[in-house]
Amino acid sequence: MYRKDILTPLMVLVSKASGVIDNIIKGIPAESDPIVDARDTIWKSAENIICIIWALSETSQEVLRGINNTNIIPFLMSCLIQTCTVPTNTVVSAAQCLHTLTDDNPDVHIHFQQNPQYAQSLLNVINLDENTLSSKEHLLFIKVLCCGILSNLYSVVGLPISKSESMLDLNNYLMPVLIPCLTFDIKKAADEAIENVSEIDNAQCPETTKEHPKYTIPTAENNLNKINVQLMTLQLALEILSKIFLDCFSKDGDDDGWQDESQEDNDMMSTNVKEDNIMEDIIIMGMNQPDEQSKIHPILNTFATIILPKLFTLAYPTHLSFPEQLGPNVLPMPSVAPEITSSLATVHIRTIECINNFLLVMVDNVEDKWWFTQHREDAKQAWTLLFELGNQVTGKGINDPGQENRVKILDALIGCLWTLARGLESCVPVTSDQIRCLFGCYESDVYDTMRVKIIGTLGMIARRQNAIDDNKLIGSFLFNIPSLLKNDKNDSTSPECVIEVLNAIYDIYADKDFDYDEPVFVQGGYLPLLENIVDAIRKMAKSIDKRTSRDLRLRADEAYENLVAFINYKRDERNN
Secondary structure, three states, rough: OHOOOHHHHHHHHHHHHHHHHHHHHHHOOOHHHHOOOOOOOHHHHHHHHHHHHHHOOOOOOOHHHHHOOOOOHHHHHHHHHHHOOOOOOHHHHHHHHHHOOOOHHHHHHHHHOOOOHHHHHHHHHHHOOOOOOOOOHHHHHHHHHHHHHHHHHHHOOOOOOOOOOHHHHHHHHHHHHHHHHHOOOOHHHHHHHHHHHHHHHHHHOOOHOOOOOOHHHHHHHHHHHHHHHHHHHHHHHHHHHHHHHHHHHHOOOOOOOOOOOEEEHHHHHHOOOOOOHHHHHHHHHHHHHHHHHOOOOOOHHHHHHHHHHHHHHHHHHOOOOOOOOOOOOOOOOOOOHHHHHHHHHHHHHHHHHHHHHHHHHHHHHOOOOOOOHHHHHHHHHHHHHHHHHHHHHHHOOOOOOOOOOHHHHHHHHHHHHHHHHHHHHOOOOOOHHHHHHHHHHHHOOOOOHHHHHHHHHHHHHHOOOOOOOHHHHHHHHHHHHHHHHHHHOOOOHHHHHHHHHHHHHHHHHOOOOOOOHHHHHHHHHHHHHHHOOOHHHHHHHHOOOOOOOHHHHHHHHHHHHHHHHHHHHHHHHHHH
16 A cells, blocks of 8 residues: 555545644534535544554654655644544544554654644543543543654653653653553453443343343443443553663663652642642652662652552453453364453453563662562562462463463563562572473473473572472483484584573582582583583574574574583583
């Protein structure tokens, strides 16, 4: 479609539609419209045009560049900011399209730099009274989309309050909208969805028509639509919060001031706050903290004390989050509400990704691993909660047909555990049963990327002192993985897993003074095992094509070279 120059006629339609919409907004009679008798269909036409452009923008960078060269932004903004005049579906489409176009797209950002009033217009939408639209669910969705647009633009758009506005200042406006979204009760929503589906089914069944008349169907369908809009809003809020946190503490940005924000910035958190309970907590947190805590970046404190607990609540699956597990080789029964089930699973995935982003920042970007030292008990509890969550997600198994979302969530959970293990180090509250659970997960039919994360997690756990039995258990498991390469019939062990295992072994047994080195590495005869796999590792590395997998080949060559060096090191270590 793009190569057939679809954008040219589309932009002609945009120009004419803009004229009609502008006349409607200004109260100008229809006789002045650029299209005769256009008002009956203008909003549906505008919505269709926007959806086409939105869909095109997600196809390729070439198409996106073409859209960037059009004058679509003023049209989208005119539809979005007239929330009280323009039909809700058109406003939502415009907001969704703008949210996509502003994501990491400097060419579009220029429009907002040249028109600073756009930022104020978006803030005005965010601050609309909740009774502005008849559908509170759609209004909140629009507000969250505006939060996402402003978040995408924070580095190029100065809010009109001050030229010195920063990401922190912008968040004073976004957080009061985003955080309350996390209080949405997904378990109650799942129950209500089942009730409404049952109402529709009963109304359509001749035997139950008297008790459930057909005129109840539109109400039930409307209720299901409301639930799905609320779940989409929650998904988007989670994505934006995750992005905000990464942007605030990105190593590429100015993260040196994570403890240097002034108390004045904290006080600003109370500005423009209309929600009650949750936002009062944020204000109190910012203003009444002890001296030590008041030095902490407000966004960091907000995530650690308010957002993170809500994320763990949202991460737990409901009885409608996945199709029923009926066993291997059995096609799953379709969900009673497939759209709601898909949305719930996406909420869980986004939630766990948000948790992992928080943990990654705490490990890699924040000085002295602040959360792991100041909130150690919370970090330990997170470890336990993640394993409980993993057991619920796995259920009767993750390899049944139709259970792909279970696998995705479990993959994200393993990533969280790996990051937690890196942060807690010797304080990981792991049990032998949990270690065996990780073994079982590795040996099941999962992605190699998940296996790599499991190996990384086990490698961190094994490095703890005063845990010789755990080290012995993990060591036996890890040394078995590269040993499989010697079996010519076994081709299931990926190079990625072997490389991760070898790197873990080098770190775990790097020093003879570790309390587990003698009883596990030496007495377990692990050095001869390593000597026996040298040729197999070399062959594995040589089998990787440099042209198609250059990075993997370099890592494999490095792992082989390190293996030879490690064997020599361990030999010399015992002789000295």
